[in-house]
Amino acid sequence: MSTVTLAAISAARRGHALGRTLLIAAAWLAFALLLLLPLYIVLSEALKQGLGTFFTALIEPDALSALKLTLIAVAISVPLNVVFGLAAAWCVSKYEFRGKSLLVTLIDLPFSVSPVIAGLIYVLLFGAQGFFGPWLQDRDIQIIFAVPGIVLATVFVTVPFVARELIPLMQEQGSQEEEAARLLGASGWQMFWHVTLPNIKWGLIYGVVLCTARAMGEFGAVSVVSGHIRGVTNTLPLHVEILYNEYNHVAAFSVASLLLALALCILLLKQWSESRLTRLKSNAAEE
Amino acid sequence: MSIEIRNVSKRFGAFQALNDINLDIHSGELVALLGPSGCGKTTLLRIIAGLETPDAGSIAFHGEDVSGHDVRDRNVGFVFQHYALFRHMTVFDNVAFGLRMKPKAERPSEEQIAAKVHELLSMVQLDWLADRYPEQLSGGQRQRIALARALAVEPKILLLDEPFGALDAKVRKELRRWLARLHEEINLTSVFVTHDQEEAMEVADRIVVMNRGVIEQIGAPGEVYEQPASDFVYHFLGDSNRLHLGDEHHILFRPHEVSLSREPLADHRSAEVRDIRPLGAITRVTLRVDGQDELIEAEVVKSHASLVGLARGERLYFHPLPTLPQRVAG
Numbered sequence: 001m002s003t004v005t006l007a008a009i010s011a012a013r014r015g016h017a018l019g020r021t022l023l024i025a026a027a028w029l030a031f032a033l034l035l036l037l038p039l040y041i042v043l044s045e046a047l048k049q050g051l052g053t054f055f056t057a058l059i060e061p062d063a064l065s066a067l068k069l070t071l072i073a074v075a076i077s078v079p080l081n082v083v084f085g086l087a088a089a090w091c092v093s094k095y096e097f098r099g100k101s102l103l104v105t106l107i108d109l110p111f112s113v114s115p116v117i118a119g120l121i122y123v124l125l126f127g128a129q130g131f132f133g134p135w136l137q138d139r140d141i142q143i144i145f146a147v148p149g150i151v152l153a154t155v156f157v158t159v160p161f162v163a164r165e166l167i168p169l170m171q172e173q174g175s176q177e178e179e180a181a182r183l184l185g186a187s188g189w190q191m192f193w194h195v196t197l198p199n200i201k202w203g204l205i206y207g208v209v210l211c212t213a214r215a216m217g218e219f220g221a222v223s224v225v226s227g228h229i230r231g232v233t234n235t236l237p238l239h240v241e242i243l244y245n246e247y248n249h250v251a252a253f254s255v256a257s258l259l260l261a262l263a264l265c266i267l268l269l270k271q272w273s274e275s276r277l278t279r280l281k282s283n284a285a286e287e
Numbered sequence: 288m289s290i291e292i293r294n295v296s297k298r299f300g301a302f303q304a305l306n307d308i309n310l311d312i313h314s315g316e317l318v319a320l321l322g323p324s325g326c327g328k329t330t331l332l333r334i335i336a337g338l339e340t341p342d343a344g345s346i347a348f349h350g351e352d353v354s355g356h357d358v359r360d361r362n363v364g365f366v367f368q369h370y371a372l373f374r375h376m377t378v379f380d381n382v383a384f385g386l387r388m389k390p391k392a393e394r395p396s397e398e399q400i401a402a403k404v405h406e407l408l409s410m411v412q413l414d415w416l417a418d419r420y421p422e423q424l425s426g427g428q429r430q431r432i433a434l435a436r437a438l439a440v441e442p443k444i445l446l447l448d449e450p451f452g453a454l455d456a457k458v459r460k461e462l463r464r465w466l467a468r469l470h471e472e473i474n475l476t477s478v479f480v481t482h483d484q485e486e487a488m489e490v491a492d493r494i495v496v497m498n499r500g501v502i503e504q505i506g507a508p509g510e511v512y513e514q515p516a517s518d519f520v521y522h523f524l525g526d527s528n529r530l531h532l533g534d535e536h537h538i539l540f541r542p543h544e545v546s547l548s549r550e551p552l553a554d555h556r557s558a559e560v561r562d563i564r565p566l567g568a569i570t571r572v573t574l575r576v577d578g579q580d581e582l583i584e585a586e587v588v589k590s591h592a593s594l595v596g597l598a599r600g601e602r603l604y605f606h607p608l609p610t611l612p613q614r615v616a617g
Binding site for chain 2: 176179181183184185186187190194195198199
């Protein structure tokens with residue numbers, strides 16, 4: 001970032017202030033067209049018939065149940081992702097072993113595979129005609145067209161987020177601080193808690209934010225395994241689609257704006273925690 | 288506490304890092320492991336600390352075999368080349384870390400910890416930096432904090448990996464004298480790794496010269512310099528000149544092992560002065576001997592008679608005075 005600022009400063013000094021202004025204007029224009037305009041359309045469509053209709057669409061039981069299911073999927077997949085991401089990043093960055101590059105490639109698999117295919121894999125594994133289907137039916141366990149399927153699909157598509165953030169970070173930081181902690185008598189847990197975790201905190205938070213956003217917004221994989229049972233297996237994105245297909249545009253955009261609000265909340269949360277933690281650190285330094 | 292290293296070997300894939308190393312380090316001694324990069328010196332240090340496991344052989348501290356002991360149970364202080372300070376902790380918290388990690392029963396109270404930390408920070412003369420973060424310190428300051436942190440848990444052995452390697456020349460010189468004095472005060476068995484022979488000569492009680500995974504020679508600084516056990520040790524410990532004597536014979540000698548004269552003398556060979564470099568107390572003269580392309584460097588005191596009014600291109604007469612007759616090689 002400092003090189004960018006420096007480059008900007010020297011460009012201005014050389015009298016290229018005009019070029020800089022144009023570039024910044026172009027960036028703002030793109031931002032307005034690609035982000036602010038859709039945001040405005042979503043909100044204006046949602047509020048077309050006034051606040052009353054807007055809120056009715058939100059507190060309707062099906063919408064509430066979709067919200068609940070979305071939050072459940074997030075609440076299960078994000079912690080699992082954190083545990084998996086930490087374990088994978090630790091393995092890859094601290095140890096040398098056979099098949100390491102294969103493991104790194106496999107972590108990326110959910111990024112490269114279409115989410116619809118991921119959903120289909122689960123249907124083929126756990127569906128009524130699937131590989132484990134009869135076994136599951138005998139025990140009266142339903143995964144596909146039920147909540148477990150939705151959670152599984154969400155976990156699958158979000159797997160790479162935390163690991164992808166942490167692997168380069170931990171590789172760059174190396175293991176010397178961990179070694180120093182061990183030499184000073186720290187147990188494995190103490191080392192992780194007092195040395196590793198604070199060092200990777202930012203990468204971890206960022207990974208969690210990305211993972212949460214994706215878990216809330218996932219459509220393809222969840223759509224395949226959900227079965228679209230209203231009030232039972234619909235997440236927010238699926239609910240939006242159903243409403244839209246029923247030409248209930250106001251309700252669709254109302255629920256969409258709820259998703260949007262959740263996304264903005266997550267962004268603000270990230271921003272807030274980041275500034276707060278940096279402030280804590282600089283305060284401690286000044287004392 | 289003494290360290291006994293027995294038949295230690297270590298291999299990384301196809302690379303033999305250490306080959307059957309045997310070494311005794313006496314209690315209270317300051318020993319330098321000296322050698323070029325890749326000679327295995329850092330691997331040996333990490334094996335002593337328990338950060339690496341040897342493929343064969345054993346490590347004993349004061350007669351007790353610690354080969355099977357985990358890093359945290361060996362009670363060694365270790366200073367990393369790049370310090371490895373905890374970047375998110377203040378200097379105070381860095382130094383306090385080892386004490387705070389002790390099991391509850393042995394852990395001192397926060398007041399005792401604070402007293403100990405301030406005592407250590409005063410010892411390294413950086414008490415005023417207690418609230419800073421590592422990134423706000425200079426290299427020399429970080430190095431001293433790393434040392435204070437290692438000493439906080441009262442280790443029996445202190446290991447330092449290239450402790451001055453990342454510092455600039457002046458700070459390095461100050462810090463190594465300071466370390467030698469500190470070692471005299473606290474008298475802790477210490478081993479440090481270096482590739483700088485001057486550093487090893489200046490600081491260590493004994494030098495272990497290593498090359499390609501084996502020990503070439505062990506001895507006091509004067510001993511390894513004056514009586515090198517191999518050509519490798521001779522070349523590694525100082526500059527050397529080679530003078531051809533004809534018939535494929537040559538003689539090796541150090542730059543200061545030379546007699547210089549402006550007038551032709553018996554046994555002296557004629558040479559052309561290529562360069563004159565005053566280096567403080569001594570002056571280095573680069574000579575081109577008739578009948579040899581390889582240049583000769585001679586170092587004499589700056590007040591030497593042969594230097595008066597000397598200019599490039601003039602003639603000098605020199606005669607090597609090697610102290611080591613066995614270095615005449617065929």
